[in-house]
Amino acid sequence: MERVVDVAQYIYDEYKRQSGEIIDEMKLHKLLYFVQRESIALTNEPMFPEHFEGWKYGPVCKEVRASFDVDGMNVSNIRKISLESAYIAKNIILQYGALASWKLSEISHNELSWKNSRKGLQPGQNGNAVISIEDIRKDAENVRPYDSVWDMYYDEFEDAEVV
Numbered sequence: 194m195e196r197v198v199d200v201a202q203y204i205y206d207e208y209k210r211q212s213g214e215i216i217d218e219m220k221l222h223k224l225l226y227f228v229q230r231e232s233i234a235l236t237n238e239p240m241f242p243e244h245f246e247g248w249k250y251g252p253v254c255k256e257v258r259a260s261f262d263v264d265g266m267n268v269s270n271i272r273k274i275s276l277e278s279a280y281i282a283k284n285i286i287l288q289y290g291a292l293a294s295w296k297l298s299e300i301s302h303n304e305l306s307w308k309n310s311r312k313g314l315q316p317g318q319n320g321n322a323v324i325s326i327e328d329i330r331k332d333a334e335n336v337r338p339y340d341s342v343w344d345m346y347y348d349e350f351e352d353a354e355v356v
Contacts, residue, residue: 194238194239194240194241194242195240195241195274195275195278196241196243196272197225197241197242197243197254197256197257198256198257198260198266198268198271199266199271199272199273199274200225200228200240200241200274200278200282201221201225201254201257201260201261201266202265202266202268202271203274203278203279203282204216204221204224204225204228204282204285204286205221205265205266206265207279207282207283207286208220208221208224208286208290211286211287211290212290212291215263217294218257218258218261219250219251219294219295219297219298220290220293220294220297221257221261222245222251222252222253222254222257222258223251223252223289223294223297223298223300223301224282224285224286224289224290224297225245225252225254225257226245226251226252226301226304226329227285227288227289227297228240228281228282228285229241229245229329230304230329230332230333230336231281231284231285231333231336231338232278232281233326233329233330233333234333234334234336234338235281235338235347236277239326239329240278240281243255243256244323244324244326245306245310245323245324245329246310246320246321246322246323246324247306247307247309247310247311247314247320247321247322247323247324248319248320248321249314249316249317249318249319249320250298251297251298251301251302251307252301252304252306252307252310252324283341284339284340284341284342287341288339288341304329304332305328305331305332306324306325306328306329306331306332307324309324309325309328310322310323310324310325310328
């Protein structure tokens with residue numbers, strides 16, 4: 194299992210490589226959420242154990258929030274993530290990376306996991322309730338995983354195996 198800061202650094206570096214731009218923190222949190230959801234959809238396992246909270250603009254990971262810097266994760270011992278994790282993260286960047294942070298926030302607001310973490314809060318009110326991994330699993334059930342390299346949905350591959 195990966196550490197969220199390592200996945201965040203990978204997203205930071207890959208996004209910069211693909212777009213030539215530095216990712217903003219809000220976009221990073223949303224892409225991390227989609228990576229976690231995609232990992233569950235494809236492997237039935239979360240990519241990292243750290244959790245998200247239901248902030249007013251969508252899912253936020255406290256560990257990433259505490260270490261984000263415009264130069265990447267301000268953590269001294271960043272580790273390389275596995276090829277499988279990198280592949281999943283890269284696919285998410287290819288699918289969602291061109292969207293504005295606010296659009297990603299809007300998309301995340303349609304996720305059951307975020308909605309459940311916001312119960313009892315007024316719109317626009319900050320929140321810090323943990324987003325349940327079980328709720329992310331429910332969101333993952335509604336995802337049709339897409340392979341950006343092959344430009345196909347996973348279920349369209351003839352030799353696709355469900356993991």
